[in-house]
Each structure stands twice: as structure tokens, then as C-alpha cells.
Amino acid sequence: MKKEFNLQLSPQEAYDPVLFQEAVLRKAGISIDSSQAIARQVKRSIDARGRAVKVNVQAELFIQESPPSLLDHQPEYRNVSNSDPIVIVGAGPAGLFAALRAIELGVKPIVIERGKDVRSRRRDLAAINKDHIVNPDSNYCFGEGGAGTYSDGKLYTRSKKRGDIRRIMEILVAHGATEEILVDAHPHIGTNKLPKLVEDLRETIRNFGGEVIFDTRVEDFILEENELKGVITHLGDKITGMGVILATGHSARDIFHLLHQKEIIIEAKPFALGVRIEHSQHLIDSIQYHCGLDRGPYLPASAYSLVHQTELYNKQRGVFSFCMCPGGFIVPAATSPGELVVNGMSPSRRDSKYANSGIVVSVELEDLPAHYQKFGALAAMEFQAAVEKRAWIAGGKTQVAPAQRMVDFVNKKVSSSLLDTSYQPGLNSVEMREVLPDFISERLAMAFKAFGNKMRGYYTNDSQLIGLESRTSSPVRIPRDRESFEHIQIKRLYPCGEGAGYAGGIVSAAMDGERCTERLIAAYAK
Numbered sequence: 001m002k003k004e005f006n007l008q009l010s011p012q013e014a015y016d017p018v019l020f021q022e023a024v025l026r027k028a029g030i031s032i033d034s035s036q037a038i039a040r041q042v043k044r045s046i047d048a049r050g051r052a053v054k055v056n057v058q059a060e061l062f063i064q065e066s067p068p069s070l071l072d073h074q075p076e077y078r079n080v081s082n083s084d085p086i087v088i089v090g091a092g093p094a095g096l097f098a099a100l101r102a103i104e105l106g107v108k109p110i111v112i113e114r115g116k117d118v119r120s121r122r123r124d125l126a127a128i129n130k131d132h133i134v135n136p137d138s139n140y141c142f143g144e145g146g147a148g149t150y151s152d153g154k155l156y157t158r159s160k161k162r163g164d165i166r167r168i169m170e171i172l173v174a175h176g177a178t179e180e181i182l183v184d185a186h187p188h189i190g191t192n193k194l195p196k197l198v199e200d201l202r203e204t205i206r207n208f209g210g211e212v213i214f215d216t217r218v219e220d221f222i223l224e225e226n227e228l229k230g231v232i233t234h235l236g237d238k239i240t241g242m243g244v245i246l247a248t249g250h251s252a253r254d255i256f257h258l259l260h261q262k263e264i265i266i267e268a269k270p271f272a273l274g275v276r277i278e279h280s281q282h283l284i285d286s287i288q289y290h291c292g293l294d295r296g297p298y299l300p301a302s303a304y305s306l307v308h309q310t311e312l313y314n315k316q317r318g319v320f321s322f323c324m325c326p327g328g329f330i331v332p333a334a335t336s337p338g339e340l341v342v343n344g345m346s347p348s349r350r351d352s353k354y355a356n357s358g359i360v361v362s363v364e365l366e367d368l369p370a371h372y373q374k375f376g377a378l379a380a381m382e383f384q385a386a387v388e389k390r391a392w393i394a395g396g397k398t399q400v401a402p403a404q405r406m407v408d409f410v411n412k413k414v415s416s417s418l419l420d421t422s423y424q425p426g427l428n429s430v431e432m433r434e435v436l437p438d439f440i441s442e443r444l445a446m447a448f449k450a451f452g453n454k455m456r457g458y459y460t461n462d463s464q465l466i467g468l469e470s471r472t473s474s475p476v477r478i479p480r481d482r483e484s485f486e487h488i489q490i491k492r493l494y495p496c497g498e499g500a501g502y503a504g505g506i507v508s509a510a511m512d513g514e515r516c517t518e519r520l521i522a523a524y525a526k
Contacts, residue, residue, distance in 0.1 A: 002062050011055055011296065014057055024061050036064050038066070039060070044184055053289050072166070073171070080106060080109075080209040080210060085110050085241040086109055086241045088109050089218050091212060094509040097510035099210050100204065109211070111213065117214050118195045119199070125150060128140070136337070137217060139334065141251045144198055144214065149194045154187075157505055166182075169507075175204065177189050189348065217233060218234075242521075243493070247496040247500075250475075259478065260378060269474060269477040272320070274470075275432065275444070275468065276330050278421060278422065283463075285301065287455050289302055301326035301346075304324060304458075315366075317363075325357065327352045329345055340389075342467065344357065356466075359451075360472050368383050377476065387470060394434065394435045401468075402427075402466075404430060405419070407460065409432055410459075412431070412433065
């Protein structure tokens with residue numbers, strides 16, 4: 001027999017398995033010594049609105065029976081070695097899940113990745129952190145697993161397709177993620193655990209007849225009468241298939257240039273740009289949990305989500321937190337020499353003493369009239385690149401990042417000293433207004449004061465801006481038909497994921513990869 005309960009528990013009761021079991025048994029009116037009942041959590045979320053933090057738990061209690069598996073979805077993969085192929089460009093979440101879905105549907109995926117396999121990437125990440133050397137094909141954005149692998153692994157999504165989300169989560173669990181991601185309201189895998197999971201996804205693809213090719217950059221398309229037959233690599237190899245899924249991520253500027261050069265329709269797209277803000281995790285915990293400087297052994301490192309509408313030059317723009325990383329690190333995310341970009345990540349335990357988040361300003365195309373007139377569809381991308389170059393120069397033409405304390409920034413004062421930081425390449429104290437465009441700086445200054453009113457203690461000189469956070473989403477959209485997902489001009493081309501402008505994170509990109517595969521196969525499989 002199964003019973004279901006909604007409970008509000010203390011953190012200790014929610015996160016200590018023995019105390020959780022006892023709390024559910026008490027709720028059910030069963031002796032806590034009973035060995036005939038097993039309780040488990042189905043959903044869990046933290047409620048920190050009151051003075052005492054509570055945890056809302058949806059629980060199941062199984063009496064005189066064993067709990068069934070939490071996994072509803074068991075993919076049926078078949079050997080597709082001899083099947084007709086599709087070409088997938090990019091081995092991030094969109095590309096990997098596109099390949100797995102192709103195998104389920106009996107089609108052979110050929111995945112082409114410009115970067116290295118997930119373990120070999122580590123040497124290039126070490127080089128950018130320690131020696132400031134940026135490999136344009138292997139870095140925090142490019143390589144097996146894409147940008148998400150070494151930049152946190154948060155699994156949040158705004159998508160309303162709950163069944164599809166659950167399916168993605170269960171495939172991740174089947175490949176090594178903990179079942180906790182099926183329970184937590186804000187699931188997170190951790191950058192320390194993602195590499196092994198990504199390897200297992202790749203091995204499933206290969207074990208069932210798919211191909212995954214590394215260190216191979218696409219440099220041209222095989223086009224015949226507005227149909228995309230395949231791609232040409234930097235080695236001159238031609239790889240063809242019944243269609244091409246383009247899942248290159250939001251930073252593949254060479255692909256955007258190639259599309260533009262080939263007169264394949266692309267569009268400039270709004271995005272967001274700003275900085276990373278770093279506080280001590282103790283401070284954020286004390287604000288969010290009302291707990292002093294010690295949150296205790298049970299509560300996870302606290303996060304925050306902030307948004308403020310600003311008005312400047314008679315235009316309203318949102319300023320918002322992006323990719324908040326509790327207990328995390330700031331990392332260098334440049335994809336080419338001569339640019340400075342930062343991102344955030346957290347290990348699974350979120351046990352760093354630092355909290356960081358992107359604080360970014362919405363950038364609309366009307367904010368970039370000169371760029372739009374000069375660059376057209378590449379306007380937002382070129383604007384993004386120009387600011388990244390300014391940040392690189394301000395940092396000293398290395399991966400040292402320009403930085404400034406928060407109150408100093410608002411008061412237009414260069415910081416005489418900077419705080420300790422998680423950012424390994426180091427910081428250079430500068431006036432960030434010399435790096436950021438005026439309309440970004442002014443809106444950030446407004447927002448920081450407003451955020452201090454929403455979170456007492458957030459606006460402080462014990463925090464610092466570290467720049468530049470600019471890869472929030474793709475600055476280019478590759479337009480596709482709303483129903484077929486096929487490019488509006490080129491047949492057999494399926495723009496996919498974050499780089500095409502249709503996803504914003506691991507889960508939504510994975511879902512988009514699956515949908516693109518389904519549409520391509522429905523249209524062109526024999």
C-alpha cells in the first residue's frame with residue numbers, strides 16, 4: 001500500500017534519512033520502529049521566507065511493499081551501425097541528446113565536435129587558468145559536453161513541457177546522475193561529476209553504432225539547390241547524411257560568419273551583458289537564511305534570484321541575476337585569444353567559500369543602431385566581441401580580469417584594493433565604466449542599489465564586480481519553421497539549441513536536440 005503526504009520539515013528532518021523516515025511515520029500514525037514501511041521523497045524545496053527555514057517535502061510511504069523505481073523512462077536503443085545517418089554538429093547537450101534520440105528512432109548519428117573529449121579538455125582549461133593560453137577549439141565553451149560540462153551543471157528550465165523535462169532528467173540519472181535531481185526543486189549535478197556522465201552518454205552513442213568525432217571543426221557546407229547534404233571539415237573530409245542538426249552553441253562565431261558568407265538567413269538577436277558579482281557565501285547565507293554566518297550542516301549553500309527594471313534614455317531594460325552559483329567559482333570562458341569573458345560554476349557539494357552570479361543588462365537591437373547599420377545580422381555578435389576585447393585590454397591583455405568593488409563602482413571610484421577571489425587567473429583593479437558601455441554601467445549602478453533594498457546586505461563593498469559576463473545567450477538566431485524546425489530557407493538544415501537561439505541551458509538544449517531529431521527523421525527518413 002502507498003500513501004502520499006505533503007510535509008513541512010526542519011532542514012535536519014528533510015536531509016537526515018533517519019529523521020525523515022521518522023517524520024513520515026509519525027505523520028502516518030505508524031510506530032517509528034516499524035520495519036514494514038519505507039518512506040522516500042518525491043519533491044523537495046526550501047522555504048526561507050520566515051525567520052526559521054523550512055523544507056517543503058512531497059513524500060511517499062510504502063507499507064509492506066518495496067518502492068518502485070523512480071525512473072519511468074527506459075530508452076530502448078538499437079544498433080544503428082548500418083542505418084542511414086544524420087549529421088550532428090556539436091557535442092553539447094543538444095547534440096548528445098539529438099544523437100541518443102536518433103538511435104532510439106533507428107537512425108545513425110554522426111556527431112562532429114571541434115573540441116576534445118571531456119577528459120582531454122582539462123589540460124586546456126588548466127592552460128587558460130594558469131598560463132592564460134586560450135585554445136580556440138578547446139576551452140570552457142568548446143569540447144565534449146559543451147559549455148555546461150565545466151560551468152556548473154544546473155538543470156533549471158522555464159519550459160512547461162514537464163514530461164519532456166522528466167525524460168531528460170531520467171536519461172541523466174540512467175547515465176550516472178544521482179536520483180536527487182528528480183527530487184530537488186532546483187536540481188544540480190556539479191562540474192566535478194558532469195565529465196563522467198558526459199563520457200557515459202558518449203559511450204552509449206558509440207556502443208549502439210553512432211559515431212562521435214573529436215578535434216574536427218566544420219568549415220564549409222555541402223549545398224545543392226538550397227538543400228544541405230552535409231559538411232566539410234577543416235581536414236577536407238566530406239561528411240554527409242539525410243540532414244544536418246546544427247548544435248554548435250552560443251559562442252561558435254565562425255559558424256555564424258560561415259552562414260552569413262553563404263547567404264543563409266540568420267538574424268541579430270537580443271541578449272544580455274554585464275559582470276559577475278562575487279560575495280562570500282557566508283554573507284549570502286546570512287541574508288537568505290537569516291542564520292548569522294553559519295547555516296549549519298543540513299542546509300545547502302543558498303542562492304538568490306534578482307531582477308530590477310531600469311529606465312534610461314526613456315527606455316526600459318531589465319537587469320537580472322544570471323546563472324547564480326552558490327558555493328562556486330568564477331572561470332575564464334574566452335573562446336579566442338584577445339578577449340576576456342567570465343562564467344560561473346559550482347562543484348556538486350557547493351562548498352566553496354564564494355558565491356557568484358552574473359548580473360546582466362538586457363541588450364536590445366535598438367540599443368545598437370551603429371552596429372546594426374554596419375554589421376546587419378551580426379550586429380549583436382560584433383558588439384559583444386568589441387566589449388570582450390575592451391575587457392581583455394583592461395585586464396592587461398591576459399586572462400586577468402578587470403574588477404571593482406561594488407560600492408566603488410556605483411560611486412565611480414577605482415578600488416584601492418580588491419577582495420580575495422575564486423577567479424584563478426587573478427584580478428586587476430580598474431574603473432569598470434571604462435570597460436562597459438555607458439548604458440550598461442548606468443543600469444547596473446541603479447540595479448545594485450535596488451538589489452540592496454531587496455536583499456539587505458547585498459549592496460556592499462565586501463563584494464566585487466568581475467568582468468565580463470557576456471555569453472548569456474546567443475547574439476544570433478538561425479530562423480527555423482515553427483512546426484517543422486527546418487531552416488526557413490535551406491532544406492535539411494535544423495538549427496538547434498542555444499547557438500541557434502532556441503534554448504537556454506542544459507535541459508532546454510537537450511529537449512531541443514530531441515525535437516530537432518524527431519522532425520528531421522519524420523521528414524527525411526526512408
